[in-house]
Amino acid sequence: MNLFRNAHHYHRLLLVPALALTVSLTACQSPDKLGESKPQQNESIVIDSPQKSYDEKNGATAPPATHHPDREASTETSSLNKTGPGNSGKPDEWSLDEPRLKGVAIGDSNEVIHRYFGQAEDSYHLEEEAESIRVLEYDGFSIGLDQSGFVHFVEVFGADTLAGLSGLRIGDDPDKALKELGKPDSRSDYLFIYDAAGATLKLDVNPDRDEIVAMKLIAQG
Structure with a gap:
C-alpha cells in the first residue's frame, strides 16, 4: 500500500511541471503569429504595382482616364489637313x-x-x-x-x-x-x-x- 501511494505521488509530481511548461509556452506565443490566420481586409483589396509605387514615391498623380477619339471626326480632320482649310464637304474636289x-x-x-x-x-x-x-x-x-x-x-x-x-x-x-x-x-x-x-x-x-x-x-x- 505504501508502494502504491508513493508511485501515485511521484506521478503527480511529474504532471505539475509538465502543465506549467505548457501554460508557459502558450503565454509566450507572439500576438502577431496568433493573428496571422486572420485576413487583412484592406491589404486583400488594394493591389499595388511597381509603377504605382514609383509614382507615389515621386509625387505623381494617377493617369487620366483613357480617351476614345471620335473616329469620324478624326477622319474628317485628317482629310482637311492634307491640303489645308478645305470645306465642310469635299475639300479635295474641284x-x-x-x-x-x-x-x-x-x-x-x-x-x-x-x-x-x-x-x-x-x-x-x-x-x-x-x-x-x-x-x-x-x-x-x-x-x-x-x-x-x-x-x-x-x-x-x-x-x-x-x-x-x-x-x-x-x-x-x-x-x-x-x-x-x-x-x-x-x-x-x-x-x-x-x-x-x-x-x-x-x-x-x-x-x-x-x-x-x-x-x-x-x-x-
Whole structure:
C-alpha cells in the first residue's frame, strides 16, 4: 500500500511541471503569429504595382482616364489637313461654285492660313498694278495676301505637294486635267484656264515634257 501511494505521488509530481511548461509556452506565443490566420481586409483589396509605387514615391498623380477619339471626326480632320482649310464637304474636289486650291479659297483670312499652315518659310512683297501683294512661301506652294490680309492667290509648284484639286498633281499629264476638271474655258499649249465663281484657275503646262508644272488660283478682277 505504501508502494502504491508513493508511485501515485511521484506521478503527480511529474504532471505539475509538465502543465506549467505548457501554460508557459502558450503565454509566450507572439500576438502577431496568433493573428496571422486572420485576413487583412484592406491589404486583400488594394493591389499595388511597381509603377504605382514609383509614382507615389515621386509625387505623381494617377493617369487620366483613357480617351476614345471620335473616329469620324478624326477622319474628317485628317482629310482637311492634307491640303489645308478645305470645306465642310469635299475639300479635295474641284468646284466651280466654291473654287479652292490647296484647300484655300480666295478671300480666306491671314489668320486661317496661319492656323493651318503655320509660319511661312519666307515672305516678300510683289508689286502689282493695283496693289502690293504679300507672298507667303511654304514648302511646295505659296499664298498671296492683299493689303487687307486676305488671300489674293494660291499657287502650287511642288511635285510632292497635295494640291487638293481632284487628285491632280504637279508632273501629271495635261490629259488628266481634262479628265478630272473637264474642258477648260481657254486652252493653249502652255496654259489651261478655268473660270469659276470669283476666281480663275490656271494650269501652266510644259509642252516639251507634256506635264503640268504649276497651278494657280487667282482672284478675278
